[in-house]
Amino acid sequence: MGISGWNVAGLTPVVLRGNGRDNLLDRSAWTFSTGFSFNEKFNYCAASFGENFGIPFYPSETAGPRSLMPTINASPPGWLEGNVVRITDPKHIWHDPANATLYIIMRTNTNGSGYAAVLKAVEQRDGGIALQVVTAPSGKLLSFIPFPGGSxxxxxxxxxxxxxxxxxxxxxxxxxxxxxxxxxxxxxxxxxxxxxxxxxxxxxxxxxxxxxxxxxxxxxxxxxxxxxxxxxxxxxxxxxxxxxxxxxxxxxxxxxxxxxxxxxxxxxx
Structure with missing residues (x-):
């Protein structure tokens, strides 16, 4: 779906892995993760999306910014700049003993504040890297986490x-x-x-x-x-x-x- 304006709904996070012994200026030296964009995974126009959490905070459209005032617009929800972290504490419920999982915590446009998005990047048996959603122990999808300055x-x-x-x-x-x-x-x-x-x-x-x-x-x-x-x-x-x-x-x-x-x-x- 084409999105005009600030297209954070259409961005796909990518994790890259390279070997320091290779020529990292050569694209073939890198493994690129496979994944999905925000709007491919989440139907943010559905009535149930963000219910009880007020996401998006202001009304927004699907294909471009919505004017709220002459100088203020609300863009479709989405994610952008990410931080890749590894959970090292064996007591943490996200810890992977096989050391094959990274987590991506991303700045998230909710048209409000206080939330970031999270995904995990899991190394596959064939060496590829697949982005996957995170679930809580209850089985509920954990798309957003409370986060200071996450917007x-x-x-x-x-x-x-x-x-x-x-x-x-x-x-x-x-x-x-x-x-x-x-x-x-x-x-x-x-x-x-x-x-x-x-x-x-x-x-x-x-x-x-x-x-x-x-x-x-x-x-x-x-x-x-x-x-x-x-x-x-x-x-x-x-x-x-x-x-x-x-x-x-x-x-x-x-x-x-x-x-x-x-x-x-x-x-x-």
Whole structure:
């Protein structure tokens, strides 16, 4: 199905596997997962989709954006930037003793905040990689998980010293404002608040603890979002897509900022 505008409903996540001894510039050196797009798996126009969870939060169409106000649109629900994690704790119900399963936690457009999407990538006997849905122990489909800042891009990495997953994500404090009261400089929907960046940690990728505020912009124009980071010794080195008073808005920004979180492991409570 063709989708105009922001086509996150039509994206298919792909996990790639390559051998470091091969020429990774050669496409044939990589194994690509097989999977499905959001709209191939979920009928988000069905009356039962998202019932009791308010997904999508605002009414949306199937083939393109729906105008809510002259400057605010709601795109069809979908997923985009993903983080691949391996569950290493044998006590975790997602742990795979065969070490053949990865989980993809993805930023998710629900036209609201507070949720991410999850899939698993399972290595097959023939060496291929297949994307599969996740189910709860009840047998219910587990498409969405509660997630801080899940409506915007986040970044997760695993720390072997603390045995914790660390994440940088947007802190959203104002997603429930009326459309007509959306602050100046915030791009599109109220949930797109991008001016506070937080650091979190988790032992299981589901239950997250906020460790600190990494950076907070003075206004909506001063975005601090879309983070990526590396762990270096006792510190985290992080870059973010940021803005200042010369930015067009919180989405279309003009800076990349660099942040150091010193002795980050001391933030664990």
């Amino acid at each position: 915007l891009k986040f970044f997760i990495t695993y720390d072997t010293f603390t045995h914790l997953y660390w994440m940088a994500s947007s802190i959203i404090t104002d997603s429930m404002c009326k459309l007509s009261a959306t602050p100046q400089g915030r791009y599109n929907l109220p949930s797109n608040q991008r001016n506070i960046l937080g650091l979190y940690y988790s032992s299981n990728c589901i239950d997250w603890v906020q460790a600190s505020v990494i950076s907070k912009g003075e206004t909506e124009y001063h975005a601090r979002n879309y983070p990526s980071f590396v762990i270096s010794g006792q510190d985290i080195f992080l870059v973010a897509r940021s803005g200042d008073c010369f930015a067009k808005n919180g989405q279309y920004t003009n800076l990349i900022t660099f942040h150091i979180i010193k002795d980050f492991r001391s933030l664990v409570i």
